[in-house]
Amino acid sequence: MKTGKSLTFRSILISYLVLCLAMLTVTIIGYSSSIFYVQKEIRNSAALRMREVVGKIENNIRLSYQLCDTLAVSGGLDDIALIEGNFSPQQILDSMKLKNTMSELNVQNNLCQNLHIYFLKSDSILSSNSQRREGKEDISFFCRQYGITAQDFYCWMTEENQKSYQVLSDNQIWFFRPVNDTQNSRIAVIFAEYSGSRLIGDPGAENCIYIETPEKENVIYSRKLEENQKNGYIKVEKQMSMFQWNCDMYVPNTLFYGELRRFAMILTAELLMLISVAVIGSWYFSKKTYVPVGNLISDNKKLSKKVKRKEETRECRELEKYLTGVVKNFPYASLNKLSDQEKYIMIQFAFDGNGDAVFRDQEKKEKPEELEHFVLENILKEQIFEKYPGILLQPEKDFVAVVNLSEPEHDEKEIRSLLKTVEQFYSRTFHISACIMIGECQSDYKKMKEAYHLLEESMQYLEFWSTSAPAGVYVYGEMMDADEDSHSSVYMTGSRRLLNCLESEDFEGAYRELNQIYQSAFSRNQKELRINRYRMYGLIGTLITTLDISANEEDKAYYQSLNYEERLFRIQSIHELLSESRAIFEAIIQYRQNKSAEREPEWMEEMQEYIQGHYQDCNMNVTSLAQEFGISVPHVSRSFKNFRDYGVLEYIHKVRLEHAKDMLKNDVRIKNIALDVGYTDAQAFTRAFKRYEGITPSQYKELISKNEA
Numbered sequence: 001m002k003t004g005k006s007l008t009f010r011s012i013l014i015s016y017l018v019l020c021l022a023m024l025t026v027t028i029i030g031y032s033s034s035i036f037y038v039q040k041e042i043r044n045s046a047a048l049r050m051r052e053v054v055g056k057i058e059n060n061i062r063l064s065y066q067l068c069d070t071l072a073v074s075g076g077l078d079d080i081a082l083i084e085g086n087f088s089p090q091q092i093l094d095s096m097k098l099k100n101t102m103s104e105l106n107v108q109n110n111l112c113q114n115l116h117i118y119f120l121k122s123d124s125i126l127s128s129n130s131q132r133r134e135g136k137e138d139i140s141f142f143c144r145q146y147g148i149t150a151q152d153f154y155c156w157m158t159e160e161n162q163k164s165y166q167v168l169s170d171n172q173i174w175f176f177r178p179v180n181d182t183q184n185s186r187i188a189v190i191f192a193e194y195s196g197s198r199l200i201g202d203p204g205a206e207n208c209i210y211i212e213t214p215e216k217e218n219v220i221y222s223r224k225l226e227e228n229q230k231n232g233y234i235k236v237e238k239q240m241s242m243f244q245w246n247c248d249m250y251v252p253n254t255l256f257y258g259e260l261r262r263f264a265m266i267l268t269a270e271l272l273m274l275i276s277v278a279v280i281g282s283w284y285f286s287k288k289t290y291v292p293v294g295n296l297i298s299d300n301k302k303l304s305k306k307v308k309r310k311e312e313t314r315e316c317r318e319l320e321k322y323l324t325g326v327v328k329n330f331p332y333a334s335l336n337k338l339s340d341q342e343k344y345i346m347i348q349f350a351f352d353g354n355g356d357a358v359f360r361d362q363e364k365k366e367k368p369e370e371l372e373h374f375v376l377e378n379i380l381k382e383q384i385f386e387k388y389p390g391i392l393l394q395p396e397k398d399f400v401a402v403v404n405l406s407e408p409e410h411d412e413k414e415i416r417s418l419l420k421t422v423e424q425f426y427s428r429t430f431h432i433s434a435c436i437m438i439g440e441c442q443s444d445y446k447k448m449k450e451a452y453h454l455l456e457e458s459m460q461y462l463e464f465w466s467t468s469a470p471a472g473v474y475v476y477g478e479m480m481d482a483d484e485d486s487h488s489s490v491y492m493t494g495s496r497r498l499l500n501c502l503e504s505e506d507f508e509g510a511y512r513e514l515n516q517i518y519q520s521a522f523s524r525n526q527k528e529l530r531i532n533r534y535r536m537y538g539l540i541g542t543l544i545t546t547l548d549i550s551a552n553e554e555d556k557a558y559y560q561s562l563n564y565e566e567r568l569f570r571i572q573s574i575h576e577l578l579s580e581s582r583a584i585f586e587a588i589i590q591y592r593q594n595k596s597a598e599r600e601p602e603w604m605e606e607m608q609e610y611i612q613g614h615y616q617d618c619n620m621n622v623t624s625l626a627q628e629f630g631i632s633v634p635h636v637s638r639s640f641k642n643f644r645d646y647g648v649l650e651y652i653h654k655v656r657l658e659h660a661k662d663m664l665k666n667d668v669r670i671k672n673i674a675l676d677v678g679y680t681d682a683q684a685f686t687r688a689f690k691r692y693e694g695i696t697p698s699q700y701k702e703l704i705s706k707n708e709a
Contacts, residue, residue, distance in 0.1 A: 016278035023270050046236040046251040053203050058242050060199055063111055065163060068177035068190040074101060081187040084121045102128035112192040118157050119188050154687055157189050167218035171196035184623050196220040208250040225250060320395040323452045330446050343405040346439040348455040350398045351432050383418045408441045419473045433471035440476055491521035495542060502546040507585040514581055518574055562587055600643045603629055615655045616678045622648045653688050665704055670697050
């Protein structure tokens with residue numbers, strides 16, 4: 001009676017704990033999912049708001065450029081932009097009218113904070129909300145107001161882009177729109193000024209917008225958040241189509257806490273229900289625990305058989321771990337199924353990929369792990385293990401059988417014949433190619449690991465010289481070759497010829513040399529398998545290194561698309577090396593033939609010679625060159641980009657600057673140099689020199705003086 005009460009108590013306790021844990025887990029999951037869905041709704045709402053804000057930002061930018069376009073076509077701007085030097089009274093009056101027009105347009109559209117026009121010829125700025133600024137000192141004062149240098153300002157004013165922007169300090173941004181005359185020469189630049197908060201607008205009371213430019217260093221924001229404040233916000237991202245800006249919105253991460261009281265009531269009700277279910281379940285389970293003695297005896301017999309099978313499986317697993325090096329000590333208990341005979345052989349089985357399809361469960365679309373082992377073990381029991389005691393192991397992907405021998409010479413011949421039957425059975429019944437490797441006869445079980453590694457090496461040898469493990473029965477000793485020559489000199493000579501073919505881009509010859517190395521420099525002796533692998537990877541390294549070194553940027557991009565490095569390093573055999581190399585060489589040959597078919601225009605060298613002879617002409621540009629040679633401007637620009645990797649204007653500047661550097665070495669004044677090499681003034685020369693050389697002419701002169709000293 002005491003035993004029954006104790007059993008009932010334990011049943012109640014276990015049932016109660018299990019049910020409490022299950023229900024508590026369900027409740028916590030429900031609460032967590034509620035938080036997840038609330039946050040999901042916040043993100044969805046933020047995404048809708050984000051689309052509205054991004055649409056507004058892009059609309060403001062489009063309207064700003066429309067405003068600049070309207071101002072660019074006004075008649076007064078062209079007249080003022082052509083003025084050089086001081087203004088006459090009438091020109092000053094026209095300037096004031098233009099300023100009034102800018103102010104009226106800005107007020108009517110209510111977009112940007114300020115509109116500016118920079119006139120290149122007069123080196124002056126006209127703003128809608130401030131006075132006109134002329135000369136270097138006034139321009140420098142204007143730049144200091146915005147926290148930029150005059151040098152950066154002039155670089156922005158001469159950029160080739162038709163529409164561009166620059167982000168300044170203090171969350172300010174300028175949008176540029178250049179104005180050209182009828183000769184397509186730039187005469188002015190209109191730029192609209194925004195603050196980040198004005199451009200973005202109001203994203204919401206608690207929300208915050210950040211805009212990151214592609215340069216990854218300029219950020220525009222509606223309201224700045226510190227890094228420690230961002231932890232309390234949810235981030236939503238969206239890519240803007242204009243200028244490829246990335247827009248991030250930070251929304252307060254609010255969680256719901258108002259339902260905690262209801263949650264506590266639900267949890268109390270669940271606990272009461274758990275107690276009731278636990279009591280009923282305990283009574284039911286305690287009733288089930290009363291089992292007649294006869295049933296217990298039958299169950300014990302079934303259990304003992306399962307334990308015995310599990311024990312045998314465990315012992316085999318211990319031996320598998322020993323063979324693979326996981327366990328260092330030899331597991332003697334694993335030899336229980338073998339006899340007391342000391343002579344034994346090891347046999348390795350390898351199957352091709354058809355085994356996955358044959359033994360795969362068609363309904364579950366998966367391959368049972370023990371099915372292939374079960375089939376092979378039953379075949380070996382029927383053919384070999386009935387007469388010769390043995391066990392089947394699976395240390396890694398392949399299977400290994402250990403078989404006892406009583407009379408080694410006779411038994412080995414018979415086992416080889418039986419294994420041939422096993423190989424034919426797999427081929428005819430399952431249509432699976434079976435590669436069976438028979439090891440040497442051994443007399444010491446402690447040498448099982450060495451025997452296993454010899455079989456592994458033999459199987460690798462077959463895979464190295466074949467596209468896959470060939471079907472058949474092989475014997476380890478028969479694969480040894482008496483020839484010990486490693487063919488080192490043949491390999492080195494062939495490698496040099498292969499390298500010469502690759503460097504001269506004779507890819508067809510390179511493949512022929514590769515095939516010759518394969519035929520002559522690789523020994524078929526199994527003992528030299530490791531040397532052969534080193535040679536194969538040496539050839540792969542030669543291919544990859546030479547292709548990378550001898551290629552330009554365009555060629556490297558094409559080679560990268562071939563994925564030749566990944567394809568070559570996946571190679572495991574000589575046949576794969578030849579097959580992949582041929583495919584890569586043929587693709588490169590076709591690429592080279594197609595590339596050579598694209599001929600360079602004959603007029604390109606004549607145009608370069610003309611530029612070198614007329615570089616002093618300050619009016620020389622893309623348009624004048626196109627008119628001189630009777631070619632369209634787009635065709636000239638596109639041809640230079642395709643065949644020279646640089647633009648026409650870039651080449652003109654480089655020719656002029658090369659002559660200028662020679663004159664700087666002779667201590668000629670910078671102003672005279674600028675006029676002599678084709679620039680309108682010293683400022684234009686300085687800007688070009690700084691852009692292409694990275695330093696100013698004065699700094700270049702100082703550098704030359706230091707080097708001479």
